[in-house]
Amino acid sequence: MHLLHGVVLDVKTIKMMTLYSNSSILFRHTIVSAGILVGIACGIGGCKSTYVPPVQSTAKRDSLLARSFSSNGQLQLQEDSDVTNVNPHVRFGSQDNILVADFAEFQLRVYDAVGHLLHHYGSKGREAGQFSVPLTSVLQLSSGTMVVTDFGGTIFQLDSGLSAVMRKTETDLLPLYSATIMNDSTLLLIGRPRSVRSGEPAPLLHLFDLKSNRITRSFFTAPVQPFLAPAAVSLGITSAAIHADTIATVFALTDTIFLFNTSGAAIGRVPIPFRLFSYIKHPAPSGETVADRERWLREISLITDIFWLRDGSFIIQFYRDDEPRKENGLLIMDRLGRVRMEALDTPRLIAMDEERTQSRFFFASSGREGMRVWNMATYPAMDSSH
Amino acid sequence: MEYGHLSRYGLFALIISATLWTGCKSVESAARPKYAGDTLHLQASGIRTRKLGLLWILRAEDCLTCFTPSVLLRQAQRRLGPSVGITLAVVKGDSQEVAAYADRERLNTDIVVVRAASNLGEIAKEAPILVALQDSVIAGSWNEGELATLSTDSIMAAVRRLQANSH
Numbered sequence: 335m336h337l338l339h340g341v342v343l344d345v346k347t348i349k350m351m352t353l354y355s356n357s358s359i360l361f362r363h364t365i366v367s368a369g370i371l372v373g374i375a376c377g378i379g380g381c382k383s384t385y386v387p388p389v390q391s392t393a394k395r396d397s398l399l400a401r402s403f404s405s406n407g408q409l410q411l412q413e414d415s416d417v418t419n420v421n422p423h424v425r426f427g428s429q430d431n432i433l434v435a436d437f438a439e440f441q442l443r444v445y446d447a448v449g450h451l452l453h454h455y456g457s458k459g460r461e462a463g464q465f466s467v468p469l470t471s472v473l474q475l476s477s478g479t480m481v482v483t484d485f486g487g488t489i490f491q492l493d494s495g496l497s498a499v500m501r502k503t504e505t506d507l508l509p510l511y512s513a514t515i516m517n518d519s520t521l522l523l524i525g526r527p528r529s530v531r532s533g534e535p536a537p538l539l540h541l542f543d544l545k546s547n548r549i550t551r552s553f554f555t556a557p558v559q560p561f562l563a564p565a566a567v568s569l570g571i572t573s574a575a576i577h578a579d580t581i582a583t584v585f586a587l588t589d590t591i592f593l594f595n596t597s598g599a600a601i602g603r604v605p606i607p608f609r610l611f612s613y614i615k616h617p618a619p620s621g622e623t624v625a626d627r628e629r630w631l632r633e634i635s636l637i638t639d640i641f642w643l644r645d646g647s648f649i650i651q652f653y654r655d656d657e658p659r660k661e662n663g664l665l666i667m668d669r670l671g672r673v674r675m676e677a678l679d680t681p682r683l684i685a686m687d688e689e690r691t692q693s694r695f696f697f698a699s700s701g702r703e704g705m706r707v708w709n710m711a712t713y714p715a716m717d718s719s720h
Numbered sequence: 721m722e723y724g725h726l727s728r729y730g731l732f733a734l735i736i737s738a739t740l741w742t743g744c745k746s747v748e749s750a751a752r753p754k755y756a757g758d759t760l761h762l763q764a765s766g767i768r769t770r771k772l773g774l775l776w777i778l779r780a781e782d783c784l785t786c787f788t789p790s791v792l793l794r795q796a797q798r799r800l801g802p803s804v805g806i807t808l809a810v811v812k813g814d815s816q817e818v819a820a821y822a823d824r825e826r827l828n829t830d831i832v833v834v835r836a837a838s839n840l841g842e843i844a845k846e847a848p849i850l851v852a853l854q855d856s857v858i859a860g861s862w863n864e865g866e867l868a869t870l871s872t873d874s875i876m877a878a879v880r881r882l883q884a885n886s887h
Contacts, residue, residue, distance in 0.1 A: 379789065418794050418826075419826075420826050438790070439794070
């Protein structure tokens with residue numbers, strides 16, 4: 335059984351997406367773009383709310399994590415004069431290699447299973463061997479070919495040694511949040527078609543045929559309440575995981591797992607019974623001060639990732655941006671919606687490797703080295719059945 | 721939340737940009753450096769940098785866009801080593817937030833919060849990364865704020881010029 339994990343985004347990516355997801359003036363004239371979007375945003379009224387954030391003690395969180403995961407050591411990624419891990423989007427390739435597309439560094443990397451740097455390719459720029467748009471995912475086909483996506487909707491294909499770009503394809507997606515391999519001839523792309531006018535419902539999942547080099551089907555228009563429609567555009571983070579012949583997807587603002595078959599037909603929904611998730615209750619305040627709007631923003635949680643485990647259960651990662659504190663949360667539930675664990679203030683779950691006999695998880699360590707030094711864990715915890 | 725992060729930073733950026741545009745008229749052109757190699761005294765802005773280093777004047781939009789010069793600063797940090805420090809100046813910002821941001825960006829920086837924008841805003845618009853020596857700066861790039869043109873090589877060249885002049 336082949337399992338693929340979801341997409342990992344972090345606060346910086348979310349902010350970037352928020353700014354650009356609805357802009358036709360991409361990657362230039364930042365202030366102008368922001369101003370246009372603010373203008374759209376300011377057209378919506380709102381009201382004040384009294385907010386009491388969910389609370390969970392550190393001890394309880396640690397206890398919950400320890401009951402779910404078994405610590406399995408640390409992985410330190412090698413860095414050199416060209417390489418710094420800042421915002422890695424991680425997948426796994428052949429021979430347990432770790433594939434990194436670094437959104438902040440415009441760079442691809444291949445590490446071996448113990449963190450030795452094998453190859454790296456790219457930097458920010460417009461010359462040969464450089465990328466001008468941040469990278470959002472890297473995948474490896476069974477042929478060894480590396481498939482890379484960028485935020486602007488371009489798909490690159492490189493050789494396994496990352497020596498050169500062999501093929502480059504532009505898509506209609508902007509942003510292109512991420513991609514996942516369905517099979518060797520089909521990718522699942524996650525993104526918003528730029529041809530859909532702002533404010534109109536847009537399909538977020540797309541099947542991309544690698545042979546014909548085009549999108550063959552688009553589906554999954556995120557259902558949100560009308561008052562959330564504008565937010566659904568700029569915060570339209572979507573994550574997907576594939577388990578055998580089923581796609582599970584989550585949308586930032588909707589507490590539901592949506593299930594599709596590999597043709598894109600809807601086959602079910604599973605509610606996510608959050609207790610610690612902060613829902614949007616009101617539109618953003620309009621005509622208020624910046625501080626009011628910041629306060630509103632800090633009140634809400636966003637779903638950022640879904641991971642689908644071998645035993646059929648799901649891990650949902652969610653996030654709240656309470657500056658300067660960035661708070662991730664994790665919820666583990668089974669296919670029937672029964673919660674096994676929910677915790678706040680958890681370390682960021684960077685990636686999941688399902689290719690081994692036991693699921694391995696990679697969490698960012700604390701501190702500024704967190705994206706270079708990962709804490710490894712297995713699930714379920716060794717003693718969880720006792 | 722369209723207007724969540726978006727409006728929070730977007731509005732902030734809009735206000736800043738409007739201030740900058742209107743402020744252009746009030747800043748005497750002679751008060752700021754125009755060409756690479758020109759210097760500007762920073763004392764009036766309350767900034768103190770390390771003896772030799774890079775000064776990044778953080779703008780609101782730098783915190784959230786992929787155009788942030790942090791990628792260039794990381795390159796410089798890797799190539800120049802710890803002897804050349806980086807100072808991050810933010811106008812009326814929250815030092816805790818900026819410190820968290822610098823941590824996420826994996827930048828080893830000193831952080832300075834400047835109370836008054838003075839003419840820093842005008843400088844930041846055009847060249848947010850500057851090479852600094854004591855209380856003066858030398859322009860890194862003055863090409864219409866086009867960050868892509870501010871290569872690590874140009875920073876290195878400016879640092880070398882400064883080093884030569886300081887000996």
